Amino acid sequence: MASPRAYKLFQEACNAVIPAGGMTVSEWSDKKRVLSAEASAEPGQWRTRRVPYARAWMDTVNDPYVHTEVLKTSSQVAKSETINNTCGYFIEFDPCPIMLIQPTIDRMKEYSKKRIAPMIRDTPALAAVVSDEKSRDGDNTTLGKSFVGGHLKMVGANAASGLASDPIRVVLADEVDRYPRDVDGEGDPLSLAIVRTTTFSNRKIVITSTPTIKGASRIETEFEHSHQFKYYVRCPQCDALQTFKWKDDQGQYRLVWEENESGKVTSIHYVCENGCAIEPHQKLRMLDPDNGADWYDKNGDTLSDVLDNRKHSGVIGFEIWAAYSPWLGWNELAERFIKASREAKAGNPETLKTFVNTMLGESWDTKNERPDIEGLESRAEDYEADVPLGALLLTAGVDTQPNRLECSIWGWGLEGECWLIYHEILWGDTSKQQVWSELEELLTEEFKCERTTATGERLVRTIDAACIDAGGHNAEDVKNFTKAHRGNKWLAIFGRATGAKEAITTKPTRMQGGALLWAVGPNIIKDKLFATLKVTDPGPGYVHFPKVYDEDGKEVENTEYFKQLTAEKRSRKQKKFDPKDPFGHSQYLYKKIRERNEALDCMVYAYAAKEHLRPNFPELLRKENLHCVKQSDTVYGDVVPEKKYRPRDYAGKMGGTGGFVSSWSKGRN
């Protein structure tokens, strides 16, 4: 029997960094891996030196003391090929049971067909050893490849039956941010897979993803718990060692470019931390370790130092983003950003989200989606009459509380542009008649328009429809009120937080006693409104707010209104995550972050009332043009004019109504 010391030496020899046969994953890949034409822009023999930073990703797998590797990356940085190489290495060189996971079975099937099968076909070393495996689990949740000494099991994270299996030595978990939280009631799919590896002392777990939502990003959590490395490069001018950054600590973009009107970048350079201008053609040389590039942790230790001296706990993390990509130019990166930020300004943040996730390799902070209060408040403007030119339709949204009714009147125009006309609080016991009479008065009020008729009088508008919340304390009162005024299109509504498919149902439910009740989808509407509140330039999708004055003509601070309007935030539901639709509205709930949110509710209900009318705005405008003269020299005709905001010349501010001021002030006291 060997002494403990001899045994330890023997064990360490077995665990040597360079495995028997003297090949690491990158060496295997450089020697044997062939990139297929259908899956690669550069088909043919794999060359690690084309992606120098990826050598570490592959060879860290060979370190006997690292059991888990985390890759938090953007796309376009060869992450998938690294996984494929690792997979090929274990199939041919170090055969064992391997599990490859994609978010869903469907995606796994596609991945298997488009990436794994061509790799095996075109890499002779793999083609010689691999055969297809018939699925053993009748429900077809796995795909398999067999080889002497092991098998490759390809599964979707959305099927527990595929994940629960025989022992596995190597788990390659791709795109973990798109895995469900819970699979078939059996818990976290990644944990289910990792549990399979516990019988192997030489297990390897590779976890990769582009991040998705901040606070809910799996890869971000895994990366935080790893020994973290970033890729440092040297400035060709001043030699300073640094990472590529999108923005520096002062919020300055480090890529500086000039763009033309169509969003094409005409010149670009990267600003070194010492201010040198680095030209795009210098990037590739900077990535080369021969020019000083290397992976460093936050203590300034290199990866090899940390691995050689075992200054880690077995989990190594790498972070990289598209600025490092040998394939994606900085100009293309900037152009994608220009497009995304233009769309975000127009109220559609989806492309920007995708840019942040897939190009910057960062998670998206949903806080970005919440309009900021100061921004909204500071853009309040003086309307030239109660109803500005563009507002072609008025609706009201009424929130009911035991001691008051809150009512917002909104004007709606072409291409989603809208105007808050008025917000009124009617104080009073809502189980008594008085406050309802006041509401009736308000909802039948005439509002003066900025437009004048052919005879020179101001056009007058009344409220076209109203939605009144019957989901709260006063359901019966609301039903009675709306029943009595059915001809006015005053609708009793209730919010359906989940499962709603439209802003407001087309057919109401008839209640006992004859009242009609419409279901409203508040989350659907809030998605739209929050996007629209992010639009910063007047025009399509822009939300206008009036300045508010007291009786003496002094401007009143209206912060409370804007606080209420932004009183909720979108947050992710814990369950029923749909990886096909990670950003879909069905995945979210709106949570109150402030107690009072009536202004938001009122806007939601007014929006529902507008939707109920299914207005044809171009047609409304056409009709109005028939009997109205055009305002001054501004043409607001069949098309949206470039500039329709005339200089202020109307002193009446909120017209003759004044109620917004007084009642709002009352409401705040």
Ligand SMILES: [Zn+2]
């Ligand atoms: Zn420099």
